[in-house]
Amino acid sequence: MEAEVAAMPLPTSTDHEKETPTRLEGRFTAMVVCWVLGIGCLFSWNSMLTIEDYYVNLFPKYHPSRILTLVYQPFSLATLAILAYHEATINTRKRNLFGYILFFFGTLAVLLLDLATSGKGGIGSFIGLCAISAAFGVADAYVQGGMIGDLSFMLPEFIQSFLAGLAASGAITSGLRLLTKAVFDNSQNGLRKGALLFFALCTIFELLCVLLYAFVFPKLPIVKYYRSKAASEGSKTVSADLVAGGIYSHSGEDEANSTIRERLSNKELLRENIDYAMDMFLIYLLTLSIFPGFLSEDTGSHSLGSWYALVLIAMYNVWDLVGRYIPLIKCVKLESRKGLMIAVLGRFLLIPAFYFTAKYADQGWMIFLTSFLGLSNGYLTVCVLTSAPKGYKGPEQNALGNILVLFLIGGLFAGVTSDWLWLIGKGW
Secondary structure (H helix, E strand, C coil): CHHHHHCCCCCCHHHHHHCCCCCCCCHHHHHHHHHHHHHHHHHHHHHHHHCHHHHHHHCCCCCHHHHHHHHHHHHHHHHHHHHHHCHHHCCHHHHHHHHHHHHHHHHHHHHHHHHHCCCCCCHHHHHHHHHHHHHHHHHHHHHHHHHHHHHCCCCHHHHHHHHHHHHHHHHHHHHHHHHHHHHHCCCCCHHHHHHHHHHHHHHHHHHHHHHHHHHHHHHCHHHHHHHHHHHHCCCCCCHHHHHHCCCCCCHHHHHHHHHHCCCCCHHHHHHHCHHHHHHHHHHHHHHHHHCCHHHHHCCCCCCCCCHHHHHHHHHHHHHHHHHHHHHHCHHHCCCCHHHHHHHHHHHHHHHHHHHHHHHHCCHHHHHHHHHHHHHHHHHHHHHHHHHCCCCCCHHHHHHHHHHHHHHHHHHHHHHHHHHHHHHCCCCC
16 A cells, blocks of 8 residues: 555646545644644744743843844844745755754753753843744744745645644743743742743643654645645655655656746746735734734733733734634635735724823723734734735745745834834833
8 A cells, every 4th residue: 555655646737627636635634733833833932922021020121022022033034035035946844844843942942041040130041042032033934934835835724724823822822821820920939930831831842843744744645635736836845745745756757847837936926916925014014013012011000910911912812813713704804905905004003003092091992902903913914825825836836925924024023123113212
């Protein structure tokens, strides 16, 4: 049986146009695995963001909520720019495995750094934390671009599940942080104990993601089908994953068909999809100009006390997750390119809304605005990333996925930089 699978020839592009299997095994399993891998992609970074109360207490003079994000983003952006430029020749399997393994060692390093310094602050510990934050940025560029590019030539539900996993990582980390804070709140060194438990769980989860991507995902029949289809259309990035799934291509066939395989260049893809790219940039420019820095430091004093920032971050993460499932309801999914741009630009009204709410309104309005910020972020992200790849061949869909994630990360970096504008006039 294994010999038959190994000898299975890659289907040609015309074969797939004529007949697509009506039932492929592993669809639900693939969606679950994509969801878990999505969680793993941002679990480490969201964990660092979610324990900001611990880092603010440990490094009160260094603005950790802003500095760590500002360190993370340029490394992520620069790495992804290089990877997106060379995506057509990069081994996707090695790329994604490297990213998840780096996440695992990064979370382990956070744990070991805190244990080695006995939870004491200081410039040395903070520089070490910044170095780990930079490593998380590199890992994110490898995984997020690689996974979204890979999933772009599969079912839209796979991208949606992966994106929902990204949001679920925030919701889960917020829930775990609230739980560990409640458990250790009244004990000596409660903040530190909660943070250590938090990163121990995160380290175990990242190891699970490495194992899932390495040994489970490539062997699912539906995944093998779509990767075979992409290979038949000229994709060179899936060969190692196909081998891991037990499928070996015939190099002679590939060379014979290579002359008829033409794909749009990255420049042509960007020209055709510049509105989608700007959508991604502007969505995350706005979101990161408010979250998490403004929500952590600039919302004033309220009755929730030290719980207030945690509650705001938790509400953002939960509604971001909810927003990523709304497009599954076809009648409310926004696919109009013009409609998406109008919705994205309309979100910028949230900037004066947050400013005046922080200055004059109570915590109920701030929680409402934060929830809407998360809901609109998740909803628009899924609408753009599932609509853009339609109508392209596998290699083009992979390239376009990488380009859109590059603009997403660019928006994150611009948003993090803009976030410092909230400090103008506050003596820093």
